[in-house]
């Protein structure tokens with residue numbers, strides 16, 4: 245008997261014992277969970293031992309598809325997003341600043357329910373082990389180097405330069421990431437990630453376009469500087485979506501060990517940090533959880549002391565602000581030089597959207613009242629990630645326009 249056959253027989257025997265002991269009500273789900281737990285265990289072990297095939301630029305075989313294991317495939321979910329961020333691929337793409345900033349992703353769809361060890365029968369969601377977010381021990385970390393030409397290195401640098409997930413890296417981590425990446429050309433029509441599969445790589449798009457679907461419904465498109473495939477690596481969960489190349493693409497792939505070692509901790513910490521705050525920001529209420537995750541990736545916190553000016557009327561607008569704590573007061577200077585208070589904002593409120601929406605100079609001065617902490621994103625991320633809120637933001641801003649009409653700009 246060969247080794248694989250022996251392994252298989254042992255596994256099936258073990259599973260049979262569990263089934264006999266536990267009489268699971270949903271036998272298929274139970275078996276799927278059993279094998280998935282085994283796989284996770286094996287992968288974690290590989291993480292620990294760092295049995296990484298350093299010589300292999302690309303895995304010899306693709307991961308096996310695990311049907312029914314999508315954390316997103318709940319029966320009650322019609323998969324329609326509450327809010328379609330950005331444009332549907334069929335619509336005209338007049339985005340001039342395609343390369344302007346970070347992730348070029350626009351999102352809709354639902355976030356996997358990562359809670360609970362074993363999911364409800366009806367929902368068929370996959371369990372996530374408690375240690376899913378524990379990165380590899382730094383002491384056991386062994387660097388992975390796939391040799392590259394200077395030209396390849398430069399291309400990776402360009403591809404990650406505008407992606408938020410790489411911003412916090414120090415020089416050594418940055419080099420480690422570049423060394424560990426492998427080039428993956430993908431032909432138009434090729435499936436890069438299949439929903440339900442086991443996660444192996446995280447991808448950055450260098451060129452081309454890819455489409456992301458969940459349960460055959462379009463969710464988003466990816467283009468240069470966009471990234472995907474982080475969820476399965478972070479949560480040891482099956483792939484949450486399918487990603488197919490719409491054109492010939494050039495991708496850079498980072499394997500799960502390096503992703504977990506270098507990118508995961510910061511990414512998950514940031515997503516956790518902003519999670520409850522973003523859930524309670526009224527303007528973001530219509531967004532799906534995964535969309536809020538992408539917003540969290542793009543946010544930076546900034547603090548202003550009492551009386552400090554956050555925004556100066558008449559200046560160029562580059563940022564959008566959400567108030568995490570404290571208060572902000574908005575003033576408008578009229579053409580006589582008189583300053584009138586036009587608004588007060590508190591936690592969960594936002595400002596700085598007008599100049600970005602209308603491509604106009606800042607319409608008011610915003611000053612901190614007491615200590616003010618804001619989460620801010622730049623113009624590129626604002627347009628991309630909050631594009632679907634454009635109409636709501638415009639509608640909400642009509643009263644500003646009335647105020648501006650009554651106080652002509654200084």
Ligand SMILES: Nc1ncnc2c1ncn2[C@@H]1O[C@@H]2COP(=O)(O)O[C@H]2[C@H]1O
Pocket residue numbers: 351352353354355356437443456463464471472473474475476477482483484485486487534535
């Ligand atoms: N709405 C969404 N829900 C989950 N994953 C999404 C969504 N939109 C895009 N994705 C990406 O699709 C990827 C599929 O593989 P992963 O689950 O590893 O990581 C997923 C995310 O990077």
